[in-house]
């Protein structure tokens with residue numbers, strides 16, 4: 125099948141390349157010339173493990189091409205995936221400007237029957253809006269169907285997630301479109317949930333919100349564990365082994381960030397409020413998440429004598445999680461802002477993210493002369509550091525582990541004062 129991907133961010137690019145792997149021909153459409161040029165030359169303009177190699181492979185095999193010619197791209201393809209951004213709007217709702225623009229372009233250029241698939245995370249009811257936006261620009265009555273087919277991939281493991289999904293959700297009222305979608309996904313082994321567009325859109329928001337809920341639950345519980353001197357990691361393990369609960373997304377830390385959880389939880393809260401059925405449980409999820417970095421800062425402050433001015437602190441990790449260069453809603457940034465408000469001197473490091481020109485290149489340089497280290501991102505390389513060797517570089521050997529990634533006993537044996545998130 126000839127597939128058009130509108131929007132070549134990490135969801136669009138990953139989706140396109142996965143379909144290439146499945147033997148389809150793919151065109152990536154984006155209005156950003158810089159992105160198109162970069163991708164066409166085989167250069168991924170963002171960091172996502174394994175994707176650059178796949179991009180080069182399919183460019184070379186001519187299975188994927190990138191363009192900014194909207195009219196030609198729409199006319200030449202029968203299945204169109206909308207993978208454009210849906211950022212958080214000023215009112216908390218998802219901003220559908222890019223989805224609308226893409227839908228209107230399809231309406232203007234549609235020449236044969238097409239299936240339009242929303243992959244972007246969109247509010248419940250968007251499939252209907254997309255249908256209306258396409259129709260509003262049509263000059264002739266050419267049939268089309270709209271399908272909701274949400275993406276569940278994670279940054280940092282996008283490729284693996286997209287190749288091995290837990291499930292595929294197909295939301296459409298059209299039998300013809302459902303058949304085409306099933307054909308597209310015929311090589312995947314996982315269950316397919318077939319439903320209508322609204323339920324499909326809800327599944328995406330409800331999944332992300334539930335995962336965020338698990339994280340906020342363990343984070344709030346970690347504060348109680350701290351009070352009681354209980355190791356929260358043991359609690360996570362103990363409850364996670366119950367198959368009804370499951371072990372994932374129970375890692376206590378500094379809170380969730382990224383481009384999805386904060387945006388999607390808020391959007392679902394907004395939808396619920398608009399319908400007069402508030403999801404108060406999710407309101408608390410957001411609040412706990414906002415509190416978590418501040419809770420950690422207070423622990424840092426207490427341990428360092430109540431004042432942070434004139435203290436030099438090394439912050440390790442800027443990305444919202446490991447294996448990505450994304451800093452959107454990163455708890456690390458919240459922590460840095462707060463440390464600066466408290467007049468602390470900051471030195472920062474991240475293996476991939478470069479936000480400031482004066483940023484240190486190595487962990488050694490970052491921690492030299494500091495009073496404390498705060499680990500904010502669970503980069504594997506921080507685990508492998510020879511901490512014993514680096515300790516003498518510090519003014520005071522305090523280490524605050526906001527991701528519970530180091531062993532408390534080991535760090536203490538090396539002479540560090542170690543404080544994690546209820547990590548005993």
Ligand code: UDX
Nearest residue numbers: 275276277278279373374375377380381382384444445
């Ligand atoms: C998420 C969803 O997992 C994915 O299905 C959806 O398509 C997009 O949103 P992503 O934002 O890339 O993916 O990252 P994810 O791995 O889910 O982590 C989100 C945040 O939660 C990160 O800040 C991470 O550090 C945090 N997290 C995750 C925890 O604090 N504890 C955990 O146990 C798991």
